[in-house]
Amino acid sequence: MGTSKTWQSAANALALAATVTFAPGAWALYVGEYAIGDFVPTASGGCGSSDRTSWPGMASAWWNEMGAHGHYRGPAGSPYQYINGNMTVKRFCDPQFDADCRDYQSAYPAGADWMDAAIFAAHGWDDGDHWGAVMRYPWKGECGLRFGGSSTQSRWGDSYLMFFHASSCQSADDDNLNGIRFRMQDTATSNSRRMHQFDGFHGLMWISSGYNNDYKETAKDGHSSSIAYSWVTNQHKNNTQGCEAWDPFNWFGTCQDQCPIAYSIGSSGADAQFRLLNERYNWTFSDPSSVNYYWIMYYGGCDPVGENPFGSAD
């Protein structure tokens, strides 16, 4: 298993050397899970926020299914499954931001950028022009993971991360989409390596043990069809959230949605769209050569709780 990283690096390097846009292939991805269900009160030295006990189960359903498909979930003694524990920004932030950040770390606890594909679960919010997420404990006084836009805290893809799934509210709000791409690389470290796809939610998302299967199916279908398509079709909740008691089928328009967004980057519009429509967990491409373009997949008119209908741009 350990050699898969070597194959991947070699494939990517060859592709870049030959200026070939795509060097598709299949290998076991390194897959990680970062999930918080038990948030720690500030009075106990934590970052606060309310528990969501069913959340890790949702993320684990994706992680376990990825393992069932042969992807690498870490050493037996210290798998890449981080639930609660000492979840801090340190394992997500980039050393360009603070030298003690360890997003690239391979040893326990491995950083997000050590993974090829990762799932993340924690409370999130719209932090201006980017996504913020609540950690379990503060690190250097910081309780918020921040990604995208004007935040330079987290920059992924310069090590290994290709696919990141954010099971977190407002992780892909429509008004923050443009800035996501700028943190899908770290050109101070690498001019050639980049993330491929960032998947999240416009507006608030929902927690229920009944949703575990959606995450399992996201992993499963991402081997048959594109990851973007799998994320969006399996995570969308169509007019089922917050309905009035007398309108459970939304015949009268009282319900709202859960709105997944899939986001890919590329060196051209055609490149980014091609990746969005064709890249799978078992058919990955070499890294994009720039972040100049992005394409998204979503359900038109999606209207979540906590945000305006998609496309309102605020």
Added chain:
Amino acid sequence: MKLIKHTLRALAGGLVLAGAGTAFPQTQPDQFPSPRELRAFLAEHMPKFLSDDATRTKLVAEMLKVPIAPPLSTTFDPNKAIKQLFGDGSVTQSTDCRKVNTPVGERDPGDCTASVGDENGAGAFARLSYSKTRGFGNIKFVKRPPVPTALPDPLKLSPPKLTDAEAYDAARKFLGDTLGLPLAELPTGPAGRRLPVRNLDVQGGGEQATAPITIQKVVFLQRGFPLSSPIAEGQGTLTHVPGPGKAMVMYDADGLAGAAVQGWVDLRLDPTLGPEDTKSSTALLDEISEDLFNEGVRAAADIKFGILISIDQRNQFALLLPAVQVAVMPTGDRPGGKIDEKTQNALAGKATAGVIREYALVNLKPESNAFRPEGK
């Protein structure tokens, strides 16, 4: 490569965590410091048909006599579906389709799969998977075209040809004819209702922003059952209740692009349950408030209650269970309503993810052995 990167990182070591200390705004005290405050909030938001003992009992009675159509285990014919979806071509079936029991004799909830093409390759691929034990009610049809060998023009994607109404009608016909879903359990709603059809769009941004391009029409359908006697509530009247199972059907420019049926379990009535088993409103509020509090709910802008038919799973079938679904809403906006950027930013550090939980409206009889398998 790792070595180079780590060297660069070491050089960057002079930087510090700029912005450190910017945790969150002052933490607010919990809105619900104990289950008692949560219970009061629940009672305030509970609809009348649940809070009123007589109406709730009547509702349970109605739910215990909904008409149940023949189950999917008898109406879904995999061979017929395979033939209709794949034609007479070569189909590969997974080898464990006949292994329907777990080692301890329980029904295996896993899937049987029929496919055409190589899932791990670049070519076209299609898969039909369905519950080995059909009573679990899962069916999925996934298909993909071959990966293009050159970059297509991103603006030349072909949109689906069907209108919303055509897609809706086609989806119902497909679900009934090919997958065997009982149309009687797919309520159509009153005239003028909103069609449950959405466009799946893609859109470019960055240096080449584009308008949305629709690549699929997707029909979303919820299993449901009519109440013989509608129940008035608030601004409307409850005529149907949702049941366990939902379906979605996708159409692209070439026609059927996929389908999924999830949790359409074989339902049976529990002969031991009656309206007299309806929980009191006091018991219901106690149960919900304690559970939600234990689940970590400490604040809510709103709480919504919805009636549904849930299940008490018993191996390859499920007993019908009148239930209430409770949705904890972290913000109070409504469909199409505006929530400004400042309000969104103010959610920093707060519990934003909504919670959905289900609770039985009846007291189950633990001594019931009507459906217990015989042991030795």
